[in-house]
Amino acid sequence: MREISGNPDIVAEDQLVLAARAGDQVAYGRLVELSQSSLRCFLRSLADNDPDLADDLAQDTFIIAYRQMDSFRGEGTFLSWLMGIGYRQFLQYARKKKRRRELLEDAEEFKRPNSRRDGILAIDLERALACLSLKERTAIVLNSRDGFTHEEIAAVMELPLGTVKSHISRGRDKLKHILSGQENSNG
8 A cells, every 4th residue: 555645644545546436525635636736737748838728637637537436446556547537638639629739839838937047947848848749748747757657657648668668768869859959950
């Protein structure tokens, strides 16, 4: 059993999941509280930092997760299962609106962090991430920022493990190339 934090007084995630599956709305609410920040941040990365779209997708994700709690089998963490639902919601949105290309190109509207230097680095990274394919970007964000294992990413993205590893490797190579400024000199 995995504890949510180092505090033994806090109910473990799997106990919350069991209670939520039994219809305990308070337990589900606690699961939402514990995962909403990570989910919204992940969805913002997919949605090119559009907080409104990320919030809409997160809300849809939580509703779907609540309705489908019986389908969570505990083969990963609740968060990884939730990220998978969120990822599929984003893909569905992109298909319905036929805006996939527009979402990848709309990288000019960034919120600047407090420090100018950190802000410039964050903008550079976000712009570089926007140059990757959706699958490369998703795999890298889940792995590097959210700490998911390759196996968890494969489950979230519903891809074979080898394909996930390829997306991460290829994406990282592209990021290094873009961030080093070589994309301007080598096309």
